[in-house]
Amino acid sequence: MKEQKDSFVLEKSSVRDNLWALKGTRMPVLPLLLIFAMAMLSAYASMNISLFTGSMVDANGDVPTRQLVSFAITYLLVGAAAAGTVIFSAFASEKINLGLRVKLWRKIMYTKLSCYDKDSGESLVSRVTSDCDFASKLITTVVQMLATCVTLGLYIERMFRLNKTLAVAMLWLVPVSILFGWVYAKLNFIIAQKTQAMLSGTTTYLVEHTGSLNLIKISGTQAEETERGLEHFDKQYSTQIKTGLMTLAYNAMQHLFSILSLLIPFIIGAQLVNDNVIRVGVVIAFYSIATSVGTVATTFISYVGTIRQANGALSRVISVLRLPDERGEAGLSMDVPDQDITIEELSFSYGGKPALKNISCTIPKNKITALIGSNGSGKSTLFKLIDRLAEPDAGQLRFGSRPAADYDLFEWRKAFCLVAQDSPLIEGTIRENICYGCERAISTEELEKAAKQARIYDFVTRLPEGFDTKVALGGANFSGGQRQCLAIARAILNNPDYLLLDEATSNLDAHSERDVIEALNELMKGRTTVIIAHSLAAIRNADHVIILRDGEVESSGAPAQVMQGADSYLRKVANRAFKCEL
16 A cells, blocks of 8 residues: 655744734633742742751751751742642643633634535544643743743852852853753654644544444455554654653753763862862752752753643644634524525535536525435535535525625524434434424423424334433434434424425435425425435425536426426436426
8 A cells, every 4th residue: 555645734823823822711810820939939948958958068967956947847848839839730721721622612613614624523623622731831831931040040149159160160051951952842842743743643544444344344445444554553653752752862961961960069169178168068059059950951941842842732723713713793684584595606616626517596485496416416515505504606695685695694594404314413312402403492292293293203202211312422323214303303393494405314214204204294384495305205296496417507497397408317307206298
């Protein structure tokens, strides 16, 4: 199998972009201030411990009890400050995560559906979950980095007060640590981005193919898919090895700084003690502080890497937040008399491939329109445009004399009810699925009536929990026909003004199809209805016919009028449905 190259784009965002993404999320100011305060308290207490250690060496064991008590209290403060930093950082992070997730989820709900054509559902999930987790680290790490900078300043000032010669000798470690930090952060950022992209790709592959095991087995492609899975796992292995090497490099540099922090003060300090310039206790105190400086420097490096990594994660969140959404100025109310739906020179394409080509036709109000066409002729695409789930490339949809775009988008969709051939069910109960989208409380009597009309009542009441039966993911615990009936019951209960039936009876057996068609016939009375169906029984009562061929309108009008048109396979289908004389 030919190996496919990864499509990877390095994503990063500016400080202004990051602030914009977090705008509107409630910042946990008090926990962030406490993080800074705990870090400063820990640094100050640690420095005092270092000074006390040096003074004990020079005191030759003659240490007052008061100083020992102070030393013990200071040690406890260091532990308490460390614990407080962890607690407040966790709380602040989760608070930021919550605000950002809510903002991102709301954005996903209102973003134009076409924006997700190239973005898989698994990718969106990773942006809401793991990317938001990484992004929250940006704020807490910046606060900790500021505290680290102040801490570094305090340590350096104390080192100079202890001895300038030793302090100058130690300062050269600072630019070296900054240079290493910059290189580490840059490489860590790139690797982290590749890791996230790789994990997203692997997750997408696994979710898609574990859900298609039947297809794989009946196609006999287990060997090929096993090989493809191994390719994904090999990439994951390679990326995680690089991540491990970066961690190893960071730990090695951390140990190197620790060794230098030990050698420099003791080598130079021993000479200064020998020359009677300083006491041994000063060397011990300086060494202890210098060790803290080395720890602070390596911690600073890790903070830089974390910020770069969080920046990459936040850039993926920002890319979603910047997508155009469906919300705009409120349009006209749909609380108006029914109107004809007119399609004027409308065109639409998928990725440059035309699906509808300059079509014009009319869907008359309060009548049943049959939309006939072979697979790929553009029927479902036309439904998508009528329901305003997508916008045409050219032309327009009119409602009466006004463009459909003038009407409030959400009221428009409430007025229409689309029952598709793959009727989705959501997690919850049967009751919740049938009542989904209803804006008012539904009584048990109304629920049962809708279920009876959709011919699903007998099946539901035979279940141990009846209408409170749990629906598995995707409705996997129901057959295709049962899912279709539940969707029809939902349509009945929502009582829309306009019906769009896209192969609404395709998953039903002959007996169930006859029953549901009877229910739909009752539902369609007095409503503008458009039906896509290959079943002749489903379209036999149509008042109007539109025949599509290769994305173009071949013929439209009353059934008898259409039968006098082009001589084609579709005409023969319509003829059998309407029993018209040729």
